[in-house]
Amino acid sequence: MTSSRRQWLRTAMATAGATWGAQAASAAAMAPQGAMAPGRLPLAPEPLPALRPRRLQPGDTIGLVSPANATYEREPLTLAVEALQAIGFKVKLGRHVQARYGQFAGTDAQRAGDINDFFAEDEVAGILALTGGSGCNRIVDKLNYALIRRKPKFFGGFSDLTSLLNAIHRQTGLITFHSPVASSEWNEFSLQHFKAVVMDAVPDLLVNPNDKGDSLVQATDRITTVRPGVARGRLVGGNLTVLASLAGSPYFPDCRGALLFLEDVNEYIYRLDRCLSTLRLAGALDALAGVVLGQFTRCGPGDGAYGTLTLDEVFDDYFLPLNVPVFRGAMIGHIRRKFTVPVGQMADMDAQAGTVRLLSSAVS
Structure with missing residues (x-):
C-alpha cells in the first residue's frame, strides 16, 4: 500500500469517527431519560450521596420477594414468614413470590415488578428476599431506580442478591443490606x-x-x-x-x-x-x-x-x-x-x- 493511500485511509477513518461521535453525542443529548432503561438514572461519575432508609421497627410491614430462584415446597415460605413475624414484623407477600418459571420465581418482568411495586407502596417499610439462587442479573436493568431514589427503603438479602444490592446503591445512592434472606437460619448471632x-x-x-x-x-x-x-x-x-x-x-x-x-x-x-x-x-x-x-x-x-x-x-x-x-x-x-x-x-x-x-x- 502506498503512503498516499495509507494517509487517505487514516483521514477517512478519523473523519468517520468524528462524525459518529458527534451524532452519538447529539442523540444522547436529545434522548429522554426514560430511553436508557426502565426508570434508570444517568450514572454519576462520582458516588452519589448516601441515602439512608428509615430504620425498621416492630409492627412494620416487610415485603417478601423472590428475585432469584423459585421456592418449590410450601414449608420454607411458611417458616420464613413465621421467622419475620417472630422478629415483630408484619409480612406482605409479593404477588409472584410463589411463581415459577424454570428455576426462577416467575418471569423477569414478574420478579422485577414485585420489587418495584413494593418500593412504590407506602404501606411497605422494607423489602427482603425470600431466598437467593440465580437470576438477579436478568432483572438488574428492569428496576425503577428513579422510583427507588424517590422512595428509599430497606432492601436486603445476600448471595445472588449481590447484583441488586450493588446496582441499587450505584444507581441511587441508597444504602442496601447484605443480610440474611428470609429463609436463612435466624440464630441469635445473625439476629x-x-x-x-x-x-x-x-x-x-x-x-x-x-x-x-x-x-x-x-x-x-x-x-x-x-x-x-x-x-x-x-x-x-x-x-x-x-x-x-x-x-x-x-x-x-x-x-x-x-x-x-x-x-x-x-x-x-x-x-x-x-x-x-x-x-x-x-x-x-x-x-x-x-x-x-x-x-x-x-x-x-x-x-x-x-x-x-x-x-x-x-x-x-x-x-x-x-x-x-x-x-x-x-x-x-x-x-x-x-x-x-x-x-x-x-x-x-x-x-x-x-x-x-x-x-x-x-x-x-
Missing part, C-alpha cells in the same frame, strides 16, 4: 447483628465470636491477617462470582477508596481466580482502601487433588500487591451465623484485629 444495624440504628462492630470451645486454640470462625493495617472507606461487594458478572456494566459498584468485601460458595478455585482476574482487569482493584474476605464455603481445587493454586495463593497473588489492609475469615457468606453488612456505608477496618466498625448508623 443480633441484623437488629443492631437495621432496627436499633447503631454503628455496629462486626467482629467474629471468640469461642475456642474445649479446644486449646480457636479452630472455627478464625481471622487470618493477609496484610496488616487499618483503612476507611465505603463498604461494597458481596458474592464474588455474582459481582464479577457485573463488571463493565453501569450496575457495578464504584470501588475507588472502598472497602471491598467478598464471599462465595461451591466454586472451584480456578473459577474464583478467574473472577478476581476479571475484577483486576476491570480496574476494580486499583484504588481500593482495603479488602475483607468472608467465608469461601466448599471452595476447593476440585477432583480431590491440589494441582492448582490454593486459595491462600490466589488471595496473595491478587491482594498483596495492592498494599492495602486485607484479612480473611469474616462472618460473611453462606454460613449459619452471619453479619448484616450495609452496602455503601462508611466503615473502618483493622486487618490485624479482623474487625469492621461502621462509622455511623446505616439507617435513619
Whole structure:
C-alpha cells in the first residue's frame, strides 16, 4: 500500500469517527431519560450521596420477594414468614413470590415488578428476599431506580442478591443490606447483628465470636491477617462470582477508596481466580482502601487433588500487591451465623484485629 493511500485511509477513518461521535453525542443529548432503561438514572461519575432508609421497627410491614430462584415446597415460605413475624414484623407477600418459571420465581418482568411495586407502596417499610439462587442479573436493568431514589427503603438479602444490592446503591445512592434472606437460619448471632444495624440504628462492630470451645486454640470462625493495617472507606461487594458478572456494566459498584468485601460458595478455585482476574482487569482493584474476605464455603481445587493454586495463593497473588489492609475469615457468606453488612456505608477496618466498625448508623 502506498503512503498516499495509507494517509487517505487514516483521514477517512478519523473523519468517520468524528462524525459518529458527534451524532452519538447529539442523540444522547436529545434522548429522554426514560430511553436508557426502565426508570434508570444517568450514572454519576462520582458516588452519589448516601441515602439512608428509615430504620425498621416492630409492627412494620416487610415485603417478601423472590428475585432469584423459585421456592418449590410450601414449608420454607411458611417458616420464613413465621421467622419475620417472630422478629415483630408484619409480612406482605409479593404477588409472584410463589411463581415459577424454570428455576426462577416467575418471569423477569414478574420478579422485577414485585420489587418495584413494593418500593412504590407506602404501606411497605422494607423489602427482603425470600431466598437467593440465580437470576438477579436478568432483572438488574428492569428496576425503577428513579422510583427507588424517590422512595428509599430497606432492601436486603445476600448471595445472588449481590447484583441488586450493588446496582441499587450505584444507581441511587441508597444504602442496601447484605443480610440474611428470609429463609436463612435466624440464630441469635445473625439476629443480633441484623437488629443492631437495621432496627436499633447503631454503628455496629462486626467482629467474629471468640469461642475456642474445649479446644486449646480457636479452630472455627478464625481471622487470618493477609496484610496488616487499618483503612476507611465505603463498604461494597458481596458474592464474588455474582459481582464479577457485573463488571463493565453501569450496575457495578464504584470501588475507588472502598472497602471491598467478598464471599462465595461451591466454586472451584480456578473459577474464583478467574473472577478476581476479571475484577483486576476491570480496574476494580486499583484504588481500593482495603479488602475483607468472608467465608469461601466448599471452595476447593476440585477432583480431590491440589494441582492448582490454593486459595491462600490466589488471595496473595491478587491482594498483596495492592498494599492495602486485607484479612480473611469474616462472618460473611453462606454460613449459619452471619453479619448484616450495609452496602455503601462508611466503615473502618483493622486487618490485624479482623474487625469492621461502621462509622455511623446505616439507617435513619
